[in-house]
Amino acid sequence: MTKINFKSWHNIPRDKINWYPIVDEDACIGCGTCVIGCGSLVYKFDFNSKKAKVVDPLSCIVGCVTCANTCPTKAISFPPLDEIYSLLSESKVHHAIEDELLSKKENLEWIDILPHKDKIVSMIVDDISHIRKDLIIVKLKPKMKVVDDSFCHFMPGQYVELWIPETKWLSRAYSIGNSPHEDGSIELQIRRIDEGRYSEWVFEKMKVGDTISVRGPLGNFTICSETDTPIIFIAGGTGFAPIKSMIEQLFKINPDRKNILLLWGARDSNGFYELEVIHSWIKENTHFKCILATKKILDGFILPKEVEIVESSLVDVIQNRNYNLSEYDAYVAGPPAMMPYLLKSLMTKGIKRDRIRIDSFGG
Numbered sequence: 076m077t078k079i080n081f082k083s084w085h086n087i088p089r090d091k092i093n094w095y096p097i098v099d100e101d102a103c104i105g106c107g108t109c110v111i112g113c114g115s116l117v118y119k120f121d122f123n124s125k126k127a128k129v130v131d132p133l134s135c136i137v138g139c140v141t142c143a144n145t146c147p148t149k150a151i152s153f154p155p156l157d158e159i160y161s162l163l164s165e166s167k168v169h170h171a172i173e174d175e176l177l178s179k180k181e182n183l184e185w186i187d188i189l190p191h192k193d194k195i196v197s198m199i200v201d202d203i204s205h206i207r208k209d210l211i212i213v214k215l216k217p218k219m220k221v222v223d224d225s226f227c228h229f230m231p232g233q234y235v236e237l238w239i240p241e242t243k244w245l246s247r248a249y250s251i252g253n254s255p256h257e258d259g260s261i262e263l264q265i266r267r268i269d270e271g272r273y274s275e276w277v278f279e280k281m282k283v284g285d286t287i288s289v290r291g292p293l294g295n296f297t298i299c300s301e302t303d304t305p306i307i308f309i310a311g312g313t314g315f316a317p318i319k320s321m322i323e324q325l326f327k328i329n330p331d332r333k334n335i336l337l338l339w340g341a342r343d344s345n346g347f348y349e350l351e352v353i354h355s356w357i358k359e360n361t362h363f364k365c366i367l368a369t370k371k372i373l374d375g376f377i378l379p380k381e382v383e384i385v386e387s388s389l390v391d392v393i394q395n396r397n398y399n400l401s402e403y404d405a406y407v408a409g410p411p412a413m414m415p416y417l418l419k420s421l422m423t424k425g426i427k428r429d430r431i432r433i434d435s436f437g438g
């Protein structure tokens with residue numbers, strides 16, 4: 076009989092989460108590995124039929140698949156992980172994990188005995204531009220220019236982590252949305268996350284003149300292509316930030332850089348912003364091509380005539396055009412959900428996997 080279970084998983088009642096083992100009795104040879112191995116006592120053993128029985132499915136640790144991995148006949152399966160991934164992207168789950176980590180900091184904190192290599196600098200909020208109701212661009216500049224010169228020399232595509240002053244919350248990562256400037260200033264494109272307490276603070280409370288702690292520059296999503304290699308850049312939503320930083324830098328180094336194609340996808344046409352930047356790239360470099368892909372072009376959406384927009388997904392743009400990308404390098408930035416499909420379609424057009432670089436972020 077199934078036990079009543081009052082547990083929850085990061086503030087979600089456990090009985091609302093579809094996660095438990097399923098035993099294929101025809102495949103089970105009754106070795107008992109799962110029954111003995113599961114520390115959560117999810118199983119009992121039927122000594123007559125020599126089969127494992129799932130008796131307490133809600134005690135199964137969400138996301139654990141240990142018993143399936145150790146079953147010699149692969150008799151154990153689980154529901155698809157998609158539901159768990161989708162729960163993990165919810166702000167309330169993210170907040171619960173963050174709060175739990177902070178409350179257990181004393182026991183869980185890893186303390187590096189070596190000096191920390193990442194640099195944390197103080198930066199001033201220099202400007203806040205409201206692009207649309209769920210997107211702002213924040214410009215930060217180093218508080219002490221002479222000492223903090225790390226942001227004069229970062230690699231386009233890198234990101235930073237920000238801490239909100241006077242909160243205990245963990246830092247949040249944002250890609251830098253500009254190429255390096257001499258004064259070390261950086262721009263971050265910050266999207267408001269549904270019920271996200273961090274982005275709510277940024278939208279409601281951050282003001283010009285605030286001092287923010289910034290760690291970085293971080294990450295290895297950076298350009299590693301030869302100067303004449305054709306490049307396809309693909310951005311999903313605010314994945315445009317690191318891509319913009321990279322393209323801006325390429326054109327700074329060589330304004331005539333050939334064979335650069337940008338595909339940018341968004342849910343609807345309101346998802347595209349800084350179009351004047353794209354327009355200036357097209358004007359200044361006749362080799363540069365850009366296609367915006369969205370499922371919905373909203374009434375009144377104004378686009379410079381040189382920029383192409385299609386009512387389609389990014390994957391369909393890649394599939395339906397007569398592209399041969401075998402000589403290309405690809406740089407792809409956007410939400411994790413889009414990555415498997417994009418990777419597959421890029422590879423069907425001839426790009427080798429080791430020439431595709433990915434910057435995948437949540438939220």
Ligand code: SF4
Nearest residue numbers: 103104106107109146
């Ligand atoms: S590990 Fe697999 S074969 Fe062994 S008892 Fe469990 S389900 Fe059956």
Ligand code: SF4
Nearest residue numbers: 113117135136139142
């Ligand atoms: S997945 Fe882990 S917790 Fe769940 S039944 Fe198997 S061993 Fe136990």
